[in-house]
Amino acid sequence: MSSLFEPLQAGDLQLANRVVMAPLTRNRSPDAVPRDIAATYYAQRASAGLLITEATAISHQGQGYADVPGLYGTEQLDAWKRVTDAVHAKDGKIVVQLWHVGRVSHTELQPEGGQPVAPSAITARTKTVLIKDGVPTFVETSAPRALDAGELPGIVHTYAAAARNAVETAGFDGVEVHGANGYLLDQFLKTSSNQRTDDYGGRIENRARLLLEVTRAVVDAVGGGRTGIRLSPVTPSNDVHDDDPQPLFDYVVRQLAPLGLAYIHIIEGATGGPRDIEDRPFDYEALKAAYRKAGGKGAWMVNNGYDKPLAEEALREGDDLVAFGKPFISNPDLVRRLREGAALNPWDKNTFYGGDEKGYTDYPALA
Structure with a gap:
């Protein structure tokens, strides 16, 4: 049986242990530029086998929340380089999550106040975050416009360029394609948000086309061994669902x-919610088997509501990596605490989004 604390080779990534820090949006990057405290924050958590950054926009159009970071400007890349240098100084490994939110946005966040984009012109029944008088405020998303098929090659190119800049300029060890949680690539996958009648809608093969084109372009840019992908077969996040997710995700x-x-990287159940959704059953073991049977060699990462006993059970059942989310917010030394069975610091929900060092870099580590 593999231990949480054993090393693992995941593609080109030599990881010191099987504990992964999941992506955690923190809204502390004004003008889409990570501040210096981000370097401190990630370096504090560098004992994880792998750090996955907060979701990071590949373009201005891909932005959907106030004060989240980007990868499309020199100042952003320079700031991320300070983060990766700080993590590498602690012998850590870090990848950046590549993000295009699609319709989960607001006109105030879009270039020239334009409409967000989506597979189909269907407004997401969800909220985003704007900064009002210095305070993060939840607001309804804006109505999107449907992307023209002629725009999609440009989006694919932008993903690849962001991946190349992340590795070659910002110094990341790799990238993760965000194909989950009701954002652009997931919107194309799911029947509730994709009602297109062209080559990117309808049949499973068409709805999966953009996600696969993006992933292949990213692999061409930085190599498969430096690329991961995040999928969420049944999460209802951001108002998405699919009528028949098993054959879709098996494909x-x-x-x-x-x-x-x-x-x-698989989110089991509802992101940040129940691991089992009664009206949305899904066979994750069958999904993993489909990947392995097709020749897939990548590490299998599981995520959602894991503690140490559940993580150890996952490894016994053949999973390779376990991602932890909120526990990493309040426990910069989570790996040590898991190893020693030490109590965990509680987190403060009031400081999750926006703010400064409070609730970000001031959680104590063990003496």
Whole structure:
């Protein structure tokens, strides 16, 4: 049986242990530029086998929340380089999550106040975050416009350029394609948000087309061994669902198998909610089997509500990596605490989004 604290080779990533810090949006990057405290924050958590950054926009159009970071400007890349240098100084490994929010945005966050973009012109029944008088405020998303098919090659190119800049300029060890949680690529996958009648809508093969084109372009840019992907088959986050998710995601992972990815990152159940959704059953073991049968060699990463006993059970059942989210917010030394069975610091929900060092870099580590 593998231990949480054993090393693992995931593609080109040599990881010191099987504990992964999941992406955690913190809204502390004014003008989409990570501040210096971000370097402190990530370096404090560098004992994780792998750090996955907060979701990071590949373009201004890809922005959907106030004060989240980007990868499309020199100042942003320079700031991220300070983060990766700080993590590497602690012998850590860090990848950046590549993000395009699609319709989960607001006109105030879009270039020239334009409409957010989506597979179809269907407004998401969800909220985003704007800064009002210095305070993070939840607001309804704006109505999107449907992307023209002629715009999609440009989006694919932008993903690849962001990945290349992340590795070659910002110094990341790799990238994670965000294909989950009701954002652009997931919107194309799911029947509730994709009502297109062209080559990117309708049949499973068409709805999966953009996600696969993006992933192949990113692999061409930085190599499969430096690329991961995040998928959420049944999460209702941001108002998405699919009428028949099992064959959809079985197809997706079979197509991903030949790409030589470093890992597949699976959110089980509802993101940040129940692991089992009664009206949305899903067989995750069958999904993993479909990937392996198709020749997929990437590490299998599981996520959602894991503690140490559940993580150890996952490893016994053949999973390779376990991602922890909120526990990493309040426990910069989470790996040590898990190893020693030490109590965990409680987190403060009031400081999750926006603010400064409070609730970000001031949680204590063990003496």
